[in-house]
Every structure is written in structure tokens, then in C-alpha cells.
């Protein structure tokens with residue numbers, strides 16, 4: 028199994044690139060953002076709980092997020108690997124991930140971070156907000172809060188995996204195709 032974490036700030040292209048990477052490598056795409064939006068769309072108790080946080084640009088509490096991720100992994104035990112998109116977003120989530128994979132005789136293969144300039148992130152998210160209906164993409168102050176939460180709570184996850192020799196960075200500026208070819212080269216090198 029080859030399990031990859033696709034990492035980066037909101038708007039860095041994680042969801043966009045994850046869709047291509049799963050096609051290329053046959054991995055199972057697990058996006059915690061997509062899972063929360065599906066729960067919100069179905070108005071489930073979990074969705075109602077997540078909505079309050081997401082609409083403010085805050086992170087959903089770790090115990091809720093980790094439980095949802097673990098259920099998803101256990102639904103699909105026999106895949107060539109998982110592509111984690113938007114998870115882990117805190118060091119506590121990273122520790123939980125390592126533990127839950129170890130309990131299943133698995134491990135994280137690598138974390139690949141997309142590096143994108145802040146102004147570009149804001150432009151991409153505002154542009155998506157015009158068509159997606161996502162309230163967290165429509166208000167620049169909420170976007171700025173997401174970026175500040177990212178710097179404070181999520182960036183340390185990079186250091187957590189870097190200390191284990193498992194973190195890599197790819198330039199996330201440019202066209203979707205250019206970025207995909209950089210990412211594929213990185214994955215191919217790691218899989219060798």
C-alpha cells in the first residue's frame with residue numbers, strides 16, 4: 028500500500044490535483060472537506076456539527092474528524108492506497124493517523140505539500156466562491172481566517188512529517204497540468 032497526504036493551504040489545489048492523482052495511481056481519494064460537505068448536504072447530526080465551524084473558517088474538532096476518517100478507511104480496506112486530501116490538519120490528527128494506520132499494519136508513505144503564494148490563494152478561492160455556492164469561499168475575511176488557522180494549526184503538520192524524513196514540497200503555482208506533472212514526478216520518485 029502507498030498512502031499519500033496531499034498537503035497545502037486552502038486554495039492550493041489539493042482537491043483539484045487529488046482528482047487527477049487518484050486516476051493515475053488507482054488510490055482511494057479521501058477528502059475530509061468533501062465528506063463534511065456531504066454530511067452537511069444530507070443535514071446529518073455530524074453535518075450540523077461541522078457546519079458551524081466550516082462557515083466561520085475554523086477547523087472541525089479533531090475527535091469528530093478523526094472518527095469520520097477512520098470510518099472511511101475501514102469502509103475500503105482493500106485498495107492500493109489512500110490519497111488523503113485535507114487531512115491531517117493538526118498535529119493531533121497526524122498522530123492519530125500514524126496510530127490508526129499502524130494498527131492496520133500500514134503507514135504514511137509521504138506528505139507532499141503544494142506551495143502557493145498567498146494572494147493567489149485568495150484569488151482562487153474568491154473565484155470559486157462565485158460559482159460553488161460555498162459560503163466559506165465568498166467572504167474574504169473568512170478566507171483570511173482559514174489561512175491564519177492554516178499557518179497556526181496546520182503548518183506544524185509539515186514539520187511533524189519532515190522530522191520523519193517524509194515531507195516534500197512541490198511548486199503549486201502555474202497551470203493545473205504543469206502542477207500535476209510536477210506532482211507525478213515526485214510520486215514516481217517516491218514509489219521507486
Ligand code: B4P
Nearest residue numbers: 037038039040041042043059060081086087113151155203
Ligand atoms: P477543504 O474542502 O479541504 O477546503 P479547501 O482547503 O478550501 O480546498 P482545496 O485546497 O482542496 O481547494 P482547491 O485548492 O483544489 O476544507 C473545507 C473546510 O472543511 C475547512 O476550512 C475546515 O473547516 C473543514 N475541514 C476539512 N478537513 C478538516 C480536518 N482534517 N480537520 C478539521 N476541519 C476540516 O481549489 C481551490 C480553487 O482553486 C478551485 O476553484 C480550483 O479550480 C482552483 N485551482 C486549483 N488549481 C488551480 C491552478 N493551478 N490555477 C488556478 N486555479 C486553480
